[in-house]
Amino acid sequence: MFDQFRDRFPLDDQHWNNYINCFERIEVPAKTILLNEGEISKKLFIIEKGCIRVWFNNNGKDVTFQFFFENQSVASLESFVKKFPSPVVVETIEPSVLWWIHKKDMDRILAEVIEIAQLRDQFINVLFQRTFDYMKHFFSFIKDSPTQRYLNLMEEKPQIVQRVPQHYIASYLGVSTVHLSRIKSKLVHKK
Amino acid sequence: MFDQFRDRFPLDDQHWNNYINCFERIEVPAKTILLNEGEISKKLFIIEKGCIRVWFNNNGKDVTFQFFFENQSVASLESFVKKFPSPVVVETIEPSVLWWIHKKDMDRILAEVIEIAQLRDQFINVLFQRTFDYMKHFFSFIKDSPTQRYLNLMEEKPQIVQRVPQHYIASYLGVSTVHLSRIKSKLVHKK
DNA sequence: GGCAGACGATAACATTTGTTATCAAATGCA
DNA sequence: TGCATTTGATAACAAATGTTATCGTCTGCC
Incomplete structure (x- = not known):
């Protein structure tokens, strides 16, 4: 170790x-x-x-x-x-x-x-x-939308998105669980 | 000095x-x-x-x-x-x-x-x-409403509220200038 | 004194986000 | 295996916040 x-x-x-x-x-x-x-x-x-x-x-x-x-x-x-x-x-x-x-x-x-x-x-x-x-984390709360913060998170700390239950991620990003679901859904839809 | x-x-x-x-x-x-x-x-x-x-x-x-x-x-x-x-x-x-x-x-x-x-x-x-x-500042962005952040600011750093033009304060609190005006107006109204 | 720009309030409308409720799927565990 | 719990998606509605536009006031400056 x-x-x-x-x-x-x-x-x-x-x-x-x-x-x-x-x-x-x-x-x-x-x-x-x-x-x-x-x-x-x-x-x-x-x-x-x-x-x-x-x-x-x-x-x-x-x-x-x-x-x-x-x-x-x-x-x-x-x-x-x-x-x-x-x-x-x-x-x-x-x-x-x-x-x-x-x-x-x-x-x-x-x-x-x-x-x-x-x-x-x-x-x-x-x-x-x-x-x-x-x-840096604080900056992103001031300047980015929740959608952008989620994209950043996937880019910068993919571990979090992969391993952590989504409702914890929602509060980490400062949005409700429902809204994070919406964000993900919209991102998938756009592809 | x-x-x-x-x-x-x-x-x-x-x-x-x-x-x-x-x-x-x-x-x-x-x-x-x-x-x-x-x-x-x-x-x-x-x-x-x-x-x-x-x-x-x-x-x-x-x-x-x-x-x-x-x-x-x-x-x-x-x-x-x-x-x-x-x-x-x-x-x-x-x-x-x-x-x-x-x-x-x-x-x-x-x-x-x-x-x-x-x-x-x-x-x-x-x-x-x-x-x-x-x-601490970051915490307050996660947990407090813009109204509460404004109240905190008046309480903790009155200098800022007194000396700084309001549109700078708005972006510091993470809201639009229009919304900060609304917040102030509501606070006055409630008194 | 008067003018231009900065500052702030307000209204009307658009958009984003939260809340509550419901349902489906996955998961852990006895 | 089967049941309870956790997790996540979605819809419908409510609340918060942003945007644009307009107006009045103040301030610095020539």
């Missing part, structure tokens, strides 16, 4: 093994809630197999706003970093195989690792990249 | 003065374009007086997506950091007094300053905070 990341980290084997031993492997069924609204996040997850959605309750309707797949790490970032009650629920969509690490271990690793200039730069790059991704 | 920031930086006066001497003061009229779409951003601005909007052209309509006021720093972040052609235009709304610094100076300062643990943590915090702000 971790081998694929090994060469990005200029650490000796002892440190490296020490770090990856902090992770624990679990297997969970679909619809497992990994973090509930209002909880304070203590775990960071990495997905070996499966997928996860992050959503929140908006006046009784659930609104999905992120999807994660294999090899991605997942947490309610704001809650994990700042110890705020999580505004979101983290939940598996498919039966999944996950690795998790406790926040106190993660903090310790980060504190050590950030002294290494190269890793620090990687870390800062990741933070920038995350902001850019949000900006 | 820079005194207000002085105590946050554990630097000796020589370094500090050296850094702030990299900034240059300019006065510009309203509707001055500081960075155009497609340009690569070389300057970071700090606003002493005035306000700035960041917008982009979407099929002939301009869409505003950020406002900045006194004491805030402004750049097309993605362009400034990654040297990409800017997707956005940076433009003054009011006649403004600005301080700017060239990217090559900023990079040098950052490289020096990031070795200081305390400043590095501040820097990382700013990056996190920026991401959280985007998430």
Whole structure:
């Protein structure tokens, strides 16, 4: 699982093994809630197999706003970093195989690792990249129609369209399930 | 202008003065374009007086997506950091007094300053905070009606409502100017 | 002072999107 | 296998929002 990341980290084997031993492997069924609204996040997850959605309750309707797949790490970032009650629920969509690490271990690793200039730069790059991704996603809400957002999604993240139930995608795109059906139907009709 | 920031930086006066001497003061009229779409951003601005909007052209309509006021720093972040052609235009709304610094100076300062643990943590915090702000703004597009977004804006950033022409606010909220007028009119009527 | 352009309100109409209800197909599970 | 649940399509209607056009006011500027 971790081998694929090994060469990005200029650490000796002892440190490296020490770090990856902090992770624990679990297997969970679909619809497992990994973090509930209002909880304070203590775990960071990495997905070996499966997928996860992050959503929140908006006046009784659930609104999905992120999807994660294999090899991605997942947490309610704001809650994990700042110890705020999580505004979101983290939940598996498919039966999944996950690795998790406790926040106190993660903090310790980060504190050590950030002294290494190269890793620090990687870390800062990741933070920038995350902001850019949000900006981009946000842009598309301002400028694109729901139909265009759906087309973008198929183009840019086909995994989501293929693996995720459609009603989750609808709320991710900011439309009702009925309307997403209409959008798909119109697209097929035009061909 | 820079005194207000002085105590946050554990630097000796020589370094500090050296850094702030990299900034240059300019006065510009309203509707001055500081960075155009497609340009690569070389300057970071700090606003002493005035306000700035960041917008982009979407099929002939301009869409505003950020406002900045006194004491805030402004750049097309993605362009400034990654040297990409800017997707956005940076433009003054009011006649403004600005301080700017060239990217090559900023990079040098950052490289020096990031070795200081305390400043590095501040820097990382700013990056996190920026991401959280985007998430929050984005959330409100998914979950709130345009009316609610307008109410939030009045509550959270009254400066914008007070100082910025309404048609810019409309595109910032993701509605047409006509609809924003309707929203305001309904709110007044209900009182 | 007067003029051009920017700004904002409003009306009428068009289009998009949401809501509710119903049905069919697929899926999971006992 | 068979039943309950989930998922998705569609229709009919309601509500929200966009578009175009018109008008009045304000503002900066010569």
